[in-house]
Amino acid sequence: MAVFAGIIxxxxxxxxxxxxxxxxxxxxxxxxxxxxVAIGGGIAVAIAAIIAVVVAVVIFVVxxxxxxxxxxTDAWNNIVSFLTDVWNNIVSIATxxxxxxxxxxxxxxxxxxxxxxxxxWRR
Numbered sequence: 001m002a003v004f005a006g007i008i009x010x011x012x013x014x015x016x017x018x019x020x021x022x023x024x025x026x027x028x029x030x031x032x033x034x035x036x037v038a039i040g041g042g043i044a045v046a047i048a049a050i051i052a053v054v055v056a057v058v059i060f061v062v063x064x065x066x067x068x069x070x071x072x073t074d075a076w077n078n079i080v081s082f083l084t085d086v087w088n089n090i091v092s093i094a095t096x097x098x099x100x101x102x103x104x105x106x107x108x109x110x111x112x113x114x115x116x117x118x119x120x121w122r123r
Contacts, residue, residue, distance in 0.1 A: 017064060021059070024056055
């Protein structure tokens, strides 16, 4: 659970960091939208909005590259740690079950080998 709490905390920090970018995009869309409506209508507004979003994303990524790398690295390490723990638990449970099966049948190992080693028709 600590892994998920860490991931959620980092996601919250990312959302807080993105908030000014979203505000900037809204302002850009407003400016470009007004100009686009004056120039050509709905299609121009859509194109201006797409350009504004792409520019804002590029600026955000370039500005926060180190944080993005750190977040991605931490998230990947947490995923690997979680899956490693899951796998180790699966192996532990399977080993325990197998050891129990072996222990259950171990008293009969001599009997089983004598039955199968000499066929009854050859006695």
